[in-house]
Amino acid sequence: MSRLRSSSPYLVIGAVFLATVAYVLTVLPGRSAPPAESPSPSPFVHSDGLSDSFDGYLMRPVALPTVRGKDIPVSFHILGPDGLPLKDYETVQERPMHLFVVRDDLSGYQHLHPTLTDGLWSTPLTVQDGGSYRLYAEFTPKGRGTLGHPTVLGVSFLIPGDTKLAPLPGPAPTSVAGKYTVTRLDGIAHLNVGRGTLLKFQVADAVLEPYLGALAHMSAFEVRTQALTHLHPAANELTFHTLFVNRGEYRLFMDFKVAGEVHRAAFTVFVT
The missing domain is CATH 2.60.40.1220 (Immunoglobulin-like)
Structure with missing residues (x-):
């Protein structure tokens, strides 16, 4: 009898422990705050020309300007997800490819339409001053449709020598x-x-x-x-x-x- 009385506190502690575990496992989950929802994918995620790759496509330059001058040859491939030069494009605003050029001070802007020959895009480019420039290739792969955002890939090139930087004009009507x-x-x-x-x-x-x-x-x-x-x-x-x-x-x-x-x-x- 004394042995039973001496062990009863441990039985009580054990019972309390089991009840607590049962409460935590069954009651609290239903009363806890619902988990936070994961953020939805951004509706603004699309390419902007700051990278040479996006969505499985890669802009690989073949020839870029290294000196200033007129009609400097520029050429590049657009590689598809299979790693091969892409040859089929949608026509968007009357062209399969829009090529833009701008210097890092946003001067020297040009809008060109290169020609495609067996997967190689090429165009002459005039560079009048030194500095860091970027090429933006804007296109839509065949079959994607023309209503959404085009794919825009970009690569930069540097023209050494003296450079006359252009200040950014302020807003004007x-x-x-x-x-x-x-x-x-x-x-x-x-x-x-x-x-x-x-x-x-x-x-x-x-x-x-x-x-x-x-x-x-x-x-x-x-x-x-x-x-x-x-x-x-x-x-x-x-x-x-x-x-x-x-x-x-x-x-x-x-x-x-x-x-x-x-x-x-x-x-x-x-x-x-």
Whole structure:
């Protein structure tokens, strides 16, 4: 009898322990806060030309400029997920490939359309000053469709020697393109980050002709990173659908055609 009484405290402790374990395993999980949801994939994830590869595609340069001059040969392959040169592309804004060139101070912008021969893209390029430049190859692989974002890959090249850097112009409501003045209809209003916005323009005293399947073509570069943002033109009006994913300054280049000649306007905008 005394042995039973001496062991009873241990039995009580054991019973309490088992009850506690049962409570933790069965009751608490139902009363605990639900686990935090994992973040959804960002709707803004797409290529911006700051990398030579994206989504299984690789831009492999064959010839890049090393000195300044006119008509310097540039050539490159776009390798597909199978590691072979890609030969089939969708036609977007009347071209299978749009090639952009800009210096790291966002001067020297060029918009070119290279030719494709057996998987090799090539074009002549004029480089007027030294500095660090980047090539942006914008394309859509065949079968992907033309409504979404194109793939944009990029490679950089360096031109040694004296360089005259160009300061970034501040925001302005107008831009002079040859003998034409282009007006941003909302002036210098700031744009909102992550929110779709329509940018509307007007060219005074000009009859615009279709250029690359629209009234104009526009590319936007983030000043801080030089990331390229593709802006989609609206049909039959000088308007562009924009959605910027980062705050800061952007430099916009707009090409339009009048009387068979292409002109270029440039704007700086703030995104807040």
